Amino acid sequence: MDTARVPSGAPPALELSRVVKSFGPVVALRSGTLTLESGSIHALIGENGAGKSTLVKIVAGLYRRDAGEFRLAGEPVDFTSTAQSKAAGIAVIYQEPTLFPDLSVTENIFMGRQPSGRFGRIDRKAMRAEAAEIFGRLGVTIDPDRITEGLSIADQQIIEIAKAISLDARVLIMDEPTAALSGVEVERLFAVARSLRDEGRALLFISHRFDEVFALCDTVTVMRDGSYVATTPIVETTVDELVRQMVGRDVSELFPKLEAELGDDRLVVQGLTRAGVFHDISFRVRSGEIVGLAGLVGAGRSEVARAIFGVDQYDSGSVVLGGKPLPKGNPRVAMARGLALVPEDRRKQGLVLDATVSRNVTLAIRGALSKLGLITSGAENASAQVWASRLEVKTAFLDAEVGTLSGGNQQKVVLGKWLATEPSVLIVDEPTRGIDVGTKAEVHRLLSQLAQEGLAILMISSELPEVLGMADRVLVMREGRITGEFSREAATPEAVMFAATADAGALA
Amino acid sequence: MTAIAPRRRTAGGILATVLKQRETGILIALVLIVVAATVRNPGFLFSADGYRDLLLTPSILLLLAVGQAIVIVTRNVDLSVGSVLGLTAYLTGRLFIDAPGIPTIGVFVAGILLGALLGLINGALVAFAKVPSLVITLGTLYIYRGINVSWTGSDRINAGDLPVDFRGLGTGQLLTIPILTIIAVVVLVAAAWYLRNLRSGRELYAIGSDPAAAHLYGLKVTKRVLSAFVVSGALAGLAGVLYAARYGTVSSGAGTGWELQAIGAAVIGGVAISGGVGTLWGAAIGAFLLLTINRALPILGIQDFWQRAVVGALIIGAIVLDRVLAIRQSRRLLEARDAS
Known part of the structure; x- marks a missing residue:
C-alpha cells in the first residue's frame, strides 16, 4: 500500500460522476460516482444489486449511461461498444472470463490484434514469445500452446490479465475475481495486481470479502441501492464502518410481515452434500414459516434448492418432505408430493x-x-x-x-x-430480482399471506432487506456451507453480512 | 506445426496430436477404400479413366465443401450452395448461347459474381436479421432453385451449346492431373492459408467458438459472418461454372442435394458442426472420401441401398468420433488440472 504512487496534479485515470442508468422502470444506477487514480488499487463494495455491475458495464462500453459524467485521464468519453472502451485502455476481467474454448491460450490473448508480418500473415512466433514473456512477468506457468478449454477459472483470469497487459491497459477492472479461487490462487492474483499497480496502472477491485479488500486495496468506495455512499482511504476505515455504510437503512418498514402460526416440520434436510458444491447442509422448514436463505451470489444456495427439488443430484444426506423421505433426482415425484420450486432465472x-x-x-x-x-x-x-x-x-x-x-x-x-x-412447501429463488419496487412489495405480501395460510416457504435471496424483512428465521450460506442461523430478532444486517462474507475463523 | 512446450507433455500437445489424428484418420480410411477397390478391380486406380475419375469426381464437391467449412466454422450453415451451383451452371450455358464469343474468363467472373451475390443475400439475412442460418438458407435453397426452374423451364443446356475449349477444361489434364482438380486444390490451398494465417481467418474460428466472447472482444462479428457466406456463395458459383464444363448438360435440377454432401464432407473431415474447430484440409479429404466411397462400394459388391446407408453411417460415425474425442480431451484436461 505504501508503494502507491499518485502523480501529483495529473487528472485521475478514470472518473465517473453522478452516472445514471435505468432499464425501463427499473433504475439500476441512481448516482454512480467513482474516481480511480493511477498507481493505486481501488475497492468497490456493496450488496448485490447496489449497482456495481451496472457501473462496470458502463465503463466497459456494454451499457450506455443515461446521464452523468465519464472522464478518462481528464477527457470526457462516451463508449458505445466494448471495442471503444478497450481501445481507450480499459480492460475488464469478469468473474467468469469469456474466452474461446477451442483456441489456444496465445490466440486468446491476441485475438483481433495478432502481430502480423508480410501479407498480413500472423507472426505466430512473435505472438507466442510475447505470451510467454507476459506469463514470465506474471510468474505463472501456463502453456501458451494449449487450448483454453479445461483451464481453471484462476488461469482463465490470468489470461484475461495477460490480455490487458498486452494491450497496455491503463485501467484494469476486476469484477469479483476471487469468488471462485482457492487461497493460493488468490495470493497469486494479488501479487499480479500489486505488480500492475507498481507499473502505474489504475486497478478497480470488486469484492465481497473484506479481508481481501483490506489486504490489497488503497482506497474503498461503498455503493448502496444504486448510489454512491462514500470513498475512504483503506487505512482510515474498519470492517464495521464499511458494513454500516453498505446496509445503512431501515429494513422492517418496506415489507409488512404477517404473523403466522407455526406448525409441523414440512421440509427436513439432513447433511446434504454434493462434492465441490455444497457440504453438510441441514435445516428444517415448518408449516407457516418463511425461512430466508441468505448469502452471496455463488454461495451454493440455488444448487441446494435444485438438489432438494431433484433437478440435480447430491452425493449424501437426506430430504424428508411431509414426514416421508423424498427420493433424490426425481422432480416429478417432488412435485406430486407437494414441493414447488420457483427458479432463479x-x-x-x-x-x-x-x-x-x-x-x-x-x-x-x-x-x-x-x-x-x-x-x-x-x-x-x-x-x-x-x-x-x-x-x-x-x-x-x-x-x-x-x-x-x-x-x-x-x-x-x-x-x-x-x-x-x-404445494405444501414452496422454494423461491430470488423472487424479486429485477422487478420494480411496487411489484416487489406485492410479491412479498403474497408470500407472507401464503405462509399465513400454512405454506412452508424457503426463500433464497441476495437482497438483505428482503431476507430480514420477510423471514422468520435466516440461514446464511458461504462457499457451500451454512455459516450462520439467526432468529428473526437476532438477524441484524451486520450479523448476516458478516456470516456471508467473513472467514470461518473470524466467525468463531 | 505445433511446437510442443519443452517442459512437460502438455494438454495442448496432446490436442495437437489428436487433431492430427483426426485428419490422418480419414486420410487412412480413404487410402484403404482405394486399395480395397483396386484389389477387387485394378482398373479402379490403374486404368487411365479410373485414375482420372478418382481425382476429377470430388473436385467440384471439394469447392463446395471448402466454402461450407468456412461457414460452419463460424457456427452457421449454408444450405443454399446446391441451388447456387445450379443457377450459376445454367448462367454459364446461357452466356455462351446468348453472347457467342464471350471469353471464358468472363464467364468465370460472371459465375463467381452471381454466386457471391447470392451468398451476400444469405449473409445479410443471417447477420442483420439475426435469424438462424439454418432457416435462412433453407429458405434461399428453395427460392434460388425456384428462380432456376422458372428461368430454365423445360429447357436445358447441352454439351453442344458450349465452346469446345471450355468443355476441354472439364476433361483436360495438365501433367496427367485434371485441370478441375488443379483449380480446386489451388482454391483449397489459398483458403486454408487464409484461415490459418490471417487475423480475419482466425476471427472466424473465434466467432464460432464463442459468439458472446467474440462480441466482448470487440470483433467485427457481423462483417465476418457476412463475408463467410459471400465466400461460400462465390465458391459455389465457381463450382457451377466448372459443373457446366465437366458435365456439359445442365438442367434446372443441377446440383440438387449437393449442399448435404458438402456438409457431410465437412463433418466427416472433422469440422465441428457447433463451430470453432476443424480445417479446410479435413473438409477436402472428406469430400474425396464421400465420393470415392460412392464409386468404390459397387465395385466391392455392396448393394445400392447399403451404399447410402454406409455414407450415413460415416457421417454419424464422424460426429460420434468427434464427440468422444472432445469428451475424452476435456476429461484429460480436467485431470491434468487436478494433478497440477
Missing part, C-alpha cells in the same frame, strides 16, 4: 415466453386439467383466472404472450404456475 427455467399467460399458469397441472388426454382452453382459462386475479397479474388478457409482460408480472405468472399445483 425465470425467463429460462420458469416460463415458456412464447406461450400465453393461461398456458403458462397451467403448465405444471396439465395432468390434472386434462380430460381423456386433452386440455381445452376453457379449462385452462378457468384455472388460470383464479391465480391471475389472486396475484393481480396486470395483463388485460389471459391469452397475452408471457414474453410481452413486465418482469414483475412474469414473476407472478411463475408463482401462479407453481401455486396452482397447491
